[in-house]
Structure formats: structure tokens, C-alpha cells
Amino acid sequence: MNGQKSLGEVLQSLPKQVLYIILIVFTSVPLFFPVKVPNQPLESSVDLYASLMAVKPGETVLFASDWTNSTRGESLGQFNSVMRILMRHNVNVVLYSTGDAQAPRVAQDAIAKLNEERIAAGQKEYKRWENFVSVGFFSNGEATINGMGTSVRSSFNGKKDFAPGRGLTDVYESPILKGREKVSDFPLLIVVTGSKTSNITVERLSGKVPIAFAVTGVMGPETGNFYQSQQIVGFASGLKGLYDLEGLMEDGVNNPDKSGNIAVKSSKYGPIPGFPGEKNDGQGKRYYPTLHFAVGLLILAVIIGNIGMFLSRAGGRK
Amino acid sequence: MYPLFTYDGIKVTCGVLATVGLYSVLYRENKFYRFFEHLFLGLAAGWTLLTIWVENLKGPWWDIMVGVPPEKAGDPIGNGNWAYILLLPLGLMGYMVFSKKHNWMSRIPIGIILGLWSGQQIQIWYNTYGKQIAGTAQPIWPTTWSSLTVPNYDKLQLAPDALAAAKSQVYLSQAITNFLFLVTVVCVLSYFLFSFDAKSKMVKSASSLGRYLLMIGFGAIFGSTVLMRFTLLIDRMYFIWIEWFNNIILNRH
Amino acid sequence: MNLFLQSKVPNFWAQPFNSQGIWMGVLGGLLVGILIFLGLMFMPAQFRRPVVAFCTFIGGAYWVLLYIFPAPIDLQKTEMPTGPVESIGKWLTDANPVVVSISGTVTAFMLGLGIFSLLSIHLKRISRRQKDWAYSVILLVSLVSMAFFGYADYISRQGPDGTKLDLQANWGFVNYGRDLLFDGLLQQMDAAMFSVIAFYILSAAYRAFRIRSIEATILLSTALLVILSLMGAVAFVWNDAVKNMANGNDFLMNFQLTEIAGWIRRTFETSSLRGIAFGVGIGALAMGLRIWLSLERTGGGA
Incomplete structure (x- = not known):
């Protein structure tokens, strides 16, 4: 153990407060730019x-x-x-x-x-x-x-x-x-x-x-x-x-x-x-575009977590 | 007047402070959070107390018991049904739960409520599931081979009678869908009913297939739950950034 | 035939408002109630279970009887029932408001139990100056304030001009007080409490949602499909691409995102949830029977 985290581990260990702040940003900023979603x-x-x-x-x-x-x-x-x-x-x-x-x-x-x-x-x-x-x-x-x-x-x-x-x-x-x-x-x-x-x-x-x-x-x-x-x-x-x-x-x-x-x-x-x-x-038009960004963040978080897991596994097998 | 100093400005600002106070728990538990947590509990309990009397006891119990005065001269006097007073000792029996010696008495009103619930289960079963059972048992064999999939009726431009006849047919794609629907229901149900160690190989296979199919249902629920929870958060962010910061602090509409 | 508790004509059970008869009745009923209460307190232990079982059975029996007993067909209010079957059927129908009132009243008393418990815990904490007793003071003050302003608001609306208070322009002090506490604070905190879960969901999805097994893969794929199909912009882009590729081919049009998601929803999602519902339904029916007949030891048993 050299104390340094592998890329896989880094990808899996984002602090929760960082995640929370990113979520707040993703659910706040788009509210100021209302667009019509098809x-x-x-x-x-x-x-x-x-x-x-x-x-x-x-x-x-x-x-x-x-x-x-x-x-x-x-x-x-x-x-x-x-x-x-x-x-x-x-x-x-x-x-x-x-x-x-x-x-x-x-x-x-x-x-x-x-x-x-x-x-x-x-x-x-x-x-x-x-x-x-x-x-x-x-x-x-x-x-x-x-x-x-x-x-x-x-x-x-x-x-x-x-x-x-x-x-x-x-x-x-x-x-x-x-x-x-x-x-x-x-x-x-x-x-x-x-x-x-x-x-x-x-x-x-x-x-x-x-x-x-x-x-x-x-x-x-x-x-x-x-x-x-x-x-x-x-x-x-x-x-x-x-x-x-x-x-x-x-x-x-x-x-x-x-x-x-x-x-x-x-x-x-x-x-x-x-x-x-x-x-x-009403609320539909106001919130629906922002929901796309929040959902995008969730999908990204799941993908990053899984990539981290696969990288860690691959590193472990070497 | 600057909106922050109006009633609505003060009200929204209080709401924002309370929201931020409760969100502060995301960092860690703190005094600010605990203050608003107790404020929230107190207000909710106060409102429930009020509602119990105003909505559930005053009209549907007290007024029925003692009657109501005539609205104007000449109107009939409303009769009271004094026997409703017997509900008071019955309700108070619930409070015996705090007594070490007589706490069994609290089971009498609870028993009545449970009894009322259980009686309804027998009554509502068919109403709930009858139509669903019928909807599950759909034709699994096609009635026509003229088209393998459901045709595009708009393109066919049929007369109303012919259109109705075409729509009443079961096409191969529908039959397959109906079959898959039936299999899914049966497998998921068998997973529930045969959760013990079943000996039959068929039951075992159906149950394990049921477990996989169950994940589709759970996946859908998870997806919908995520959307809902994010919407609730977006609503709070809108409240803070648009309703308060933009409309009140920046005074922009 | 009316149930005795609904009679419009004064009789033994129904007495005019504010008459001597009604107050005598209430007092007498209260006395009988207290005697029953005391009787139950000192009743031998072996009778407890049968008493609870009897009350539970009577509670459930009404709805069961109402369901299985033939209701009178097209019996007008002015008509008398003919024969015992029609009489019992009408009696059961007439008993409906009484049963609903009893259900609501007993449940309301039980709801009060939660508040009573909350009050006793926090009053105890304050009187003994236990740790964090100041928060208990906040809870009690907010509870009393909400109840006070809520009731004052309710009373202020009772006059002939009460409906005018539906518009904020006509409000007085107590109406503003109620609105600030209820809409300004309670409702906003209610919304905040429930929205906090979004943070935990994101964190949990990032940390725990791993494609490690077939089950997890199915769950994740379905969730993703449901989420994407409900995102209008994503569905629009996908559907548009399929429409361009299909070039009028009806079969290929089935590969639009909304079509695929709709098919999965109708074929697998609904059916799997229906399977769960059938399982739960059978369980609820069995549990209902067990509770009604006091076969469930944890239900009505004493």
C-alpha cells in the first residue's frame, strides 16, 4: 500500500457534500433560463x-x-x-x-x-x-x-x-x-x-x-x-x-x-x-426543463460509480 | 414598498430561513436544524390538534350528540342523539395504553378500528382485483393472420364497421404481448406464494423467473421515485432562488 | 324505518337541542360510560380477550353484512320495507352514517393519543430540565401558537361575512397569524423535509447502484428507460431520429422511445406490479379474516 488511491477508487469516493453542492447547482441554475421542452x-x-x-x-x-x-x-x-x-x-x-x-x-x-x-x-x-x-x-x-x-x-x-x-x-x-x-x-x-x-x-x-x-x-x-x-x-x-x-x-x-x-x-x-x-x-413549464438536468446528473453519477468499480476490479486482478 | 418589508416578503423570508435551517442537516446535525425541527413538529402537532376538534369531533360527534340550534325563528330544532356520549369513554380507553395495569383496555378502540378495516378487506377484494384478473386473462392466440402486427388504422381509411371489425381482432403481436403479460403475473405471483422451499422444478423455475421480472416493476418504481424526489427539490430551489431571491430580494418579476 | 340514532322526531334517544332531555341524556350516557369503563378496569383477566375479540368482530361484521346482505331495490324514503329481509337490508343501509361517524370519532380520539404522548414527553423534559429542554419549549410554544391562531382563524370565519375572508384583502390579525404559521412556516418546512431525500437518493445511487448481478442490471435498465422516456427532450430527439430512419415504415416506427417504453410499461411493468398486488391482496384478505375473527395473536388479543 503506497497510500495513493487508484483512479477507480477516486471515482468512487467523491465526498457527499460535493455531490450535494453539484445537485443544488444542477437544480438551481436552469431555473433562471426557462425554455420550452417538446x-x-x-x-x-x-x-x-x-x-x-x-x-x-x-x-x-x-x-x-x-x-x-x-x-x-x-x-x-x-x-x-x-x-x-x-x-x-x-x-x-x-x-x-x-x-x-x-x-x-x-x-x-x-x-x-x-x-x-x-x-x-x-x-x-x-x-x-x-x-x-x-x-x-x-x-x-x-x-x-x-x-x-x-x-x-x-x-x-x-x-x-x-x-x-x-x-x-x-x-x-x-x-x-x-x-x-x-x-x-x-x-x-x-x-x-x-x-x-x-x-x-x-x-x-x-x-x-x-x-x-x-x-x-x-x-x-x-x-x-x-x-x-x-x-x-x-x-x-x-x-x-x-x-x-x-x-x-x-x-x-x-x-x-x-x-x-x-x-x-x-x-x-x-x-x-x-x-x-x-x-x-404553471409549475410544469417552470420545473420540467430543470428536471432534465437533475436526471442527467443522476445518470452521470451512476455511470461514474460503475466505471470506478470496474477500474478497481481490473486493477485488483493485475 | 420594497417587497421584503411587505407581509408576503416577510412570510416568504421566514419560509426560506426554515428551509435552509432544515437543509443544514445535510452538512451535519446542528442547533439551527434542531430549532426548526422542533418548530416543525410543534406546528404540525398544533394543526392536527385543531383539526381533530374542528373537523372530526365538533361536527361529526359533538353537534350530532347535542343537536344544533335552529338557524332562524320557525326552523325545526335539530335533535341531539345523546347516546353518542358513549364514544367518549370508548375513545378514552385508548389513552389507557399509558397505564401499566390497565393498558389492555386500549385494545378495545384499536380492535374496533382494526375490525372495521378487516371487514372492509373482505368487502373490497373483488372490487379491487376482479377487473384486474379479467384484464390479465386476455387471448394468447391470434384471431387473424392478415397482419402480424397491429395495422396503422389511420392509413387503412376503413368504413366505421370495417374499422370496428379490424380493431376487434387479436393480432400476433398482441397475442405475444398478452402471453408475456400473463407469464409475468403468474411468475411474480408464484415468487410470492411459493417463497418456501418448493420441490417442484417448474415452481422453482417460475419463482426464479418471477424474481427477475419483479426487478422490472421495482426498476419502474425506482425511476418514478427519483423523478418525484428531484421535482420536490427543484420546487424548493425555485422557492429560494426565484420566489425569494429574484422576486423579493432583487425585486424583479 | 330509521335507525334510532337518526330520528327526526324527538323520542327517548333523540332530544331537542339545548333541552333538559338532551342534557339529561348526555349526563346519563356519560354515567353509563363511566360505569362500563370502571367495570372493564376491574374485570377478571380471563374476560379481557373475549371482550376485545367481540368488539373487533362487531366492528368488522357491519361491512361484511352490508356487502353480503341483499340491499332493498329502489326503496323510496317514504316507503316502508316489506318483510324481514328488506327490513334488515334497509336497517344496514341506514346504519351507514352512524358507523362512519363512530369510525371517524374513535379514530380522532386515537389521533389525539399521538399529541398526548408528544406533550407528556416534552413537558416531562422541561419540568426535569433534561438535556435540550429548550427545544421542547420551542415545540410547545409552536404547538400552542398554531392551535390558537388556527382556532381564532376558524372562529373569525363563522360569522355571516366569513366567506369574505377567502380573499387576503379582507384579513385581520388572526388570519395573518394563521397564514404565517401554517403557509409561511409549516408548509414550507413540510416541503423541505420531503425534498431532502433527493440528496440521499443521488448519494446512494452514486455509491451503491452497481451492475453486479442480473437483478441489478434489470432494475437499472428499467429505471433508466422509464426516466428517459419521461424526459420530453430525450424522447423528442430519439423519436425524431427513428422517424427519419423509418421513412414511413410502420414496423420501424415501433422503435420510438415512447413506443418501446410504453410497451414495456404495459407488458412487464404493469404485470409485475399486478403480480405484487395480487400477492398483497391475498395477504390482506387473509390478514383481514384473521384480525376480524381474532385469530391473529398480535391483533385484537389481550
Whole structure:
């Protein structure tokens, strides 16, 4: 032993703090140079967009908002995009959460920010009670969702929200819940989740109501299983799903632009319009290009580590 | 006004300080980190405490138990169901877990929750897996040899009836895919079910093939997890560099 | 027929709000509850396990019965059920809100157990001036502040003009206080805590992700394919190259990155995860049965 490290050993022994600093650089610098990345939306994202756009204006959908800022990077963008579509489409929303005690407040704060954006753009405010109600958090999500399979009203028993001019009032007195007792009375159930509540929902409610998801990247493969067996109608997974959704909001599906080009084609659907000119870009457009650099760094790190291992082995055999 | 001195400026600055404080653990554990760690735990516990009462006990328990006042004169008075008070001693039994002598009583409410969970497992099994089982057993023999792969329907320009008929066929490539799908499910399942020392050579081979195929699933999960975790980090970097440094400190939008 | 706990008409079980009857009922119920509590405390040890097993069984029995028992078909609210089968079916359906309420309430009490435990540990640490007791003070102060501002914010929204507080322009002191603690600190720290893992993943991938076996090679290849196929720029370059090479050949077009990744996802990824799901499902069903019937010693046994 001469105390000097071989090249293989050097390649395998970068200090972790150096790696961390490189990661910070790779995930920070590209943020200052936003670029548009070409994209082909996944079929599951197109199906999610189509199912949201298929809900008729004036209808009410169930919306499980089961995320907090722990998955803000993906879930906030997904929530904003789905809500923007529903708001522009004049669809009413019944918000509930089974995943986390903080989730209802986070969702309401996000809606408040979207409302400020709408008011600034001269659009109608999306009002509590008239357009959305927040049913709140359920500590026993499994039992609540299972109970919804029999009756939504019974699962929401005793739940209240703030009604204008009335204060705290039973959610079932809201006009948007009138006549909607069973889960099948709702045209769609949307789940935006940072945890496994998507699974709990499919297990208990699939077949009773069309279900669509926006899940984190981790849950993407598992959710793909439900999608392939047609237990859900569509889903967006992670940042890629969000970027798909933002692109679809701009381009629509089978929807020719002014020069007649169709950006997203699908043999499943007729023309579905987008919302060109409105605020469609969000976290997807802001983060997706930077993700390429972070992923590139990871691949590079794995390659360097493996080259180091092979060089060390080759050196050992000599 | 310079944005740092507005409410939003102060709020974002607090968030950045807290983020950097928690990140400081990456160097090593320190007092700055421990301060924010305890702040985080305290705030989270405080919010949970609030939610337990406001969202889960006030409306769905207390108000049902004592009833609700009429909203305006002439409205019917809401009845209360006093029997709900029995849930209080039942819930408090859980707190007997701290008693050395009577900690067994905490198993009563836990037993009820577990019972409710177990009853649902029996109820939800078919709803969860029925469609997946049907989706796994797809045709593994082609119904047509007119094309080995699925034709490009756009190019064929068929009439709607003919197009539907063409789409209903099982082509060789689809049959192979269906077969591979079935084999993968069976092998992975056999790896799980026959984890003990199986004697049959076929079961052994299926299980070891299942182990390799399982790695495909794990690889996909790993890939997706990496993307998610990096996205969460990018979000924090955006918060620090764009929302705080660029928008507030540099006052650029 | 309504379940006794849902009756709209006053009776023994249901009494009007703020009436003498309701408070007498609550007091009487509390007394009965305390007696049951005390009775259980002093119950002989041999009865403990059957009591826990009984409670577990009753908890699970409702959902099982609701699933297997025929529900009344198209029975209107104004109609009475005919025959015992329809009556039991309707009774089970009517019991749904009560069961959901009981589930939520009992779980909420159990959630409180975590906070109680946290409080007792940190209060003990402060009272005994143990090492790092100052951090416990920070924890308690932040806990109380969050609960206070959160509740004050909730109360401020209860008035007739409460919905106006959905816009920041109408906020008062407590609303700003809640927002600073919840959105300004708690949520940002929540995001920071979960994002730290990215650093560890990079470090672990660099140090441990080695192509040493067939399993590791398969895992690494699949992960790489999934990652690259979800990167729009990479997929665009690859697909464009294939399109140029294929020159209209449908078969060659199958070699686009998105097509290959899609096929692997549909054929191997979903199927392997489905295999895992079936295994887990069988396990969960077996475990469910064992817990429900108290055959699992670690479950409901005393």
C-alpha cells in the first residue's frame, strides 16, 4: 500500500457534500433560463383531460384533495391545473380530504390564490358554497370512502362549511349538493393525492363512479395498473403528467390551431378545445426543463460509480 | 414598498430561513436544524390538534350528540342523539395504553378500528382485483393472420364497421404481448406464494423467473421515485432562488 | 324505518337541542360510560380477550353484512320495507352514517393519543430540565401558537361575512397569524423535509447502484428507460431520429422511445406490479379474516 488511491477508487469516493453542492447547482441554475421542452402527452394524461372536459358546465364533481406541501412540487401544480380547467368550465367542486389533516386548508389556500388570479384577470370569482364546498378532513379515510359507496350524504354526516350570510352550515344545504345522495349522482370523482388514498378510492368506489387521478411520480406505476384494467378513466403522474396537462390546456385534443396544425392527436376522441391565451403554464413549464438536468446528473453519477468499480476490479486482478 | 418589508416578503423570508435551517442537516446535525425541527413538529402537532376538534369531533360527534340550534325563528330544532356520549369513554380507553395495569383496555378502540378495516378487506377484494384478473386473462392466440402486427388504422381509411371489425381482432403481436403479460403475473405471483422451499422444478423455475421480472416493476418504481424526489427539490430551489431571491430580494418579476 | 340514532322526531334517544332531555341524556350516557369503563378496569383477566375479540368482530361484521346482505331495490324514503329481509337490508343501509361517524370519532380520539404522548414527553423534559429542554419549549410554544391562531382563524370565519375572508384583502390579525404559521412556516418546512431525500437518493445511487448481478442490471435498465422516456427532450430527439430512419415504415416506427417504453410499461411493468398486488391482496384478505375473527395473536388479543 503506497497510500495513493487508484483512479477507480477516486471515482468512487467523491465526498457527499460535493455531490450535494453539484445537485443544488444542477437544480438551481436552469431555473433562471426557462425554455420550452417538446413533449408528447401520455395517453393517460389525454384521458384525464378529456374526462375533465366531458363534465357538463353546472355539474358538480367530487374532488379528493389529499396532498400537502410535502409533495408541493408535483401536487400543487396538478391541483391548480385541474381546478383551472373545472373553474373555466363552470363545474362545481365538493372538496374533501382523507389523506392528511393539513390537506383541506392547503386546498382552500390554493383556491384562494387561483381566485386572486381570476379576479386580477377580470374573471368571475369561484365562490365558496355556490361553486365549491369544503367538506374537510376525515380521520378514518377507509371507512368514509367505503361509506360513500352506499351514500355520500351519510359519509358527510355532520360536516359543515361556511355559507355566505349564514356562517357554518351543513354542507348538504349547499345548492351544489342538492339531489346528489349517491356517488353515482356525480359525473366524476377526481383525486389529487400525495399518498396512497388513490388506491383506497379505487378499492372502494371503482365501478360506482368514473374516477380520475393526479398522483405523484412514485404512485405512477401502481396507478398505471388501475388504468390498464380500466378501473379509472385517466390519470396524470408526477411532473411529466403535469406538463402534459398544461400542454393540453393550451392545445386541446384533435384541435387545429389557426394554421390548421393539430398538436395532440387521439383516435379516441373528437375535437376537444383548449384554453389558448389564458394562464395555462404553471409549475410544469417552470420545473420540467430543470428536471432534465437533475436526471442527467443522476445518470452521470451512476455511470461514474460503475466505471470506478470496474477500474478497481481490473486493477485488483493485475 | 420594497417587497421584503411587505407581509408576503416577510412570510416568504421566514419560509426560506426554515428551509435552509432544515437543509443544514445535510452538512451535519446542528442547533439551527434542531430549532426548526422542533418548530416543525410543534406546528404540525398544533394543526392536527385543531383539526381533530374542528373537523372530526365538533361536527361529526359533538353537534350530532347535542343537536344544533335552529338557524332562524320557525326552523325545526335539530335533535341531539345523546347516546353518542358513549364514544367518549370508548375513545378514552385508548389513552389507557399509558397505564401499566390497565393498558389492555386500549385494545378495545384499536380492535374496533382494526375490525372495521378487516371487514372492509373482505368487502373490497373483488372490487379491487376482479377487473384486474379479467384484464390479465386476455387471448394468447391470434384471431387473424392478415397482419402480424397491429395495422396503422389511420392509413387503412376503413368504413366505421370495417374499422370496428379490424380493431376487434387479436393480432400476433398482441397475442405475444398478452402471453408475456400473463407469464409475468403468474411468475411474480408464484415468487410470492411459493417463497418456501418448493420441490417442484417448474415452481422453482417460475419463482426464479418471477424474481427477475419483479426487478422490472421495482426498476419502474425506482425511476418514478427519483423523478418525484428531484421535482420536490427543484420546487424548493425555485422557492429560494426565484420566489425569494429574484422576486423579493432583487425585486424583479 | 330509521335507525334510532337518526330520528327526526324527538323520542327517548333523540332530544331537542339545548333541552333538559338532551342534557339529561348526555349526563346519563356519560354515567353509563363511566360505569362500563370502571367495570372493564376491574374485570377478571380471563374476560379481557373475549371482550376485545367481540368488539373487533362487531366492528368488522357491519361491512361484511352490508356487502353480503341483499340491499332493498329502489326503496323510496317514504316507503316502508316489506318483510324481514328488506327490513334488515334497509336497517344496514341506514346504519351507514352512524358507523362512519363512530369510525371517524374513535379514530380522532386515537389521533389525539399521538399529541398526548408528544406533550407528556416534552413537558416531562422541561419540568426535569433534561438535556435540550429548550427545544421542547420551542415545540410547545409552536404547538400552542398554531392551535390558537388556527382556532381564532376558524372562529373569525363563522360569522355571516366569513366567506369574505377567502380573499387576503379582507384579513385581520388572526388570519395573518394563521397564514404565517401554517403557509409561511409549516408548509414550507413540510416541503423541505420531503425534498431532502433527493440528496440521499443521488448519494446512494452514486455509491451503491452497481451492475453486479442480473437483478441489478434489470432494475437499472428499467429505471433508466422509464426516466428517459419521461424526459420530453430525450424522447423528442430519439423519436425524431427513428422517424427519419423509418421513412414511413410502420414496423420501424415501433422503435420510438415512447413506443418501446410504453410497451414495456404495459407488458412487464404493469404485470409485475399486478403480480405484487395480487400477492398483497391475498395477504390482506387473509390478514383481514384473521384480525376480524381474532385469530391473529398480535391483533385484537389481550
